[in-house]
Amino acid sequence: MTAADATAEILRYAAFATAPEGGNPAGVVLDATALTGEEMLAVAAEVGYSETAFLTPGEGERTYRVRYFSPLAEVPFCGHATVASAVALADRRGPGGYLFETAAGPVPVEVERGTDGVLRATLTSVEPHVEPVPEQAVARALALLGWSEGELDGALPPRIAYAGARHLVLAAATRDRLARLDYDFDGLAAFMREHDLTTLQLVWREAPSVFHVRDPFPVGGVVEDPATGAAAAAFGAYLRELAAVRPPATLTLHQGEDLGRPGVLTVALRTEDTRIRVSGAAVAIPQP
Missing domain, CATH: 3.10.310.10 (Diaminopimelate Epimerase; Chain A, domain 1)
Structure with missing residues (x-):
């Protein structure tokens, strides 16, 4: 003990x-x-x-x-x-x-x-909000990730979204781009501290209400978070702000597949309340 x-x-x-x-x-x-x-x-x-x-x-x-x-x-x-x-x-x-x-x-x-x-x-x-990101900040984030601007989905522009913590949302144009995650750990951590970010919410849209997501978390000492409820809530607010989905809507987010820890997050946007609802199962892990 x-x-x-x-x-x-x-x-x-x-x-x-x-x-x-x-x-x-x-x-x-x-x-x-x-x-x-x-x-x-x-x-x-x-x-x-x-x-x-x-x-x-x-x-x-x-x-x-x-x-x-x-x-x-x-x-x-x-x-x-x-x-x-x-x-x-x-x-x-x-x-x-x-x-x-x-x-x-x-x-x-x-x-x-x-x-x-x-x-x-x-x-x-909590009450969410979404804010624009300066172009130079986006360029720096992409460089640290090893992504190019041409690999982004133009229909889902970069934003910072908040629903309890701040996340930079970057949308990949392809599933292959999302799958290849190899970034500058120390550099991205410094960038995130500078912009008060908890994770980067990297996404790829498979269908109108289905997304695959990944969340680098170097500021927490972790290369990648396998399933991120706070970022899912922020992402729901982001999609509503951009009118990429219209409430009432239910979204399915797949995360952790590239880590071998698949998880599913359900995000609900309602017409009567701007706060975001995030649902998921949980089970006990046997004690070591």
């Missing part, structure tokens, strides 16, 4: 997947009351996943304050760790509604058990 294990029970869940080998693994600490921020960072570094979520009881019933840490730093919001945490709670307290108080704002999460017995969580994002 390590020092981290001695101070907190660390659960491990795969989010946006129905098998432990798929989706994005997240660490979950359901009672982090005794941990300082420095200790949370140490636990996240030891777990080694792209994020670990730390929960402490809030004032209301089924309300929790949540902090998210990558192995290198705290992040304001993480979608896959939110889904993992909600399912971990449902495993112990039962399905239903939970409220997560995050640094980005309140995030309601609803957990349901499907007919297959798998628990699925739906989070509702």
Whole structure:
């Protein structure tokens, strides 16, 4: 048992997947009351996943304050760790509604058990927004990725999208371009810190409502995030802003296939609310 294990029970869940080998693994600490921020960072570094979520009881019933840490730093919001945490709670307290108080704002999460017995969580994002990107910033990002401007999909122009964290959206014109990911890790990390980006949301549109996505995450010390709920929410806002889809709409995002950890994220855009809903299954990973 390590020092981290001695101070907190660390659960491990795969989010946006129905098998432990798929989706994005997240660490979950359901009672982090005794941990300082420095200790949370140490636990996240030891777990080694792209994020670990730390929960402490809030004032209301089924309300929790949540902090998210990558192995290198705290992040304001993480979608896959939110889904993992909600399912971990449902495993112990039962399905239903939970409220997560995050640094980005309140995030309601609803957990349901499907007919297959798998628990699925739906989070509702904070209020999203989308902003333009200076041409020189796009050019620098492309150079760091090793992409050319001609390899972009002109129908989906670069934007920065936010739904709890900031993501630069870049759309590839082909699936082959998306599949070949080999970038300047340190250079991209510096660029992302300069522009306050959590990931790059790299996408390819297979069909009007079906996308394949990849998310480099060097600022978190991870080459690539296998399934990224926060970026999925931001991407939903991006598509609505560009009128690339019109609500009500349901999108399917495939992520992790190129890493051998396939996952599926469902993104819902509604007419009555500008916030984005992101859904996915999660399952426990056997303890090492």
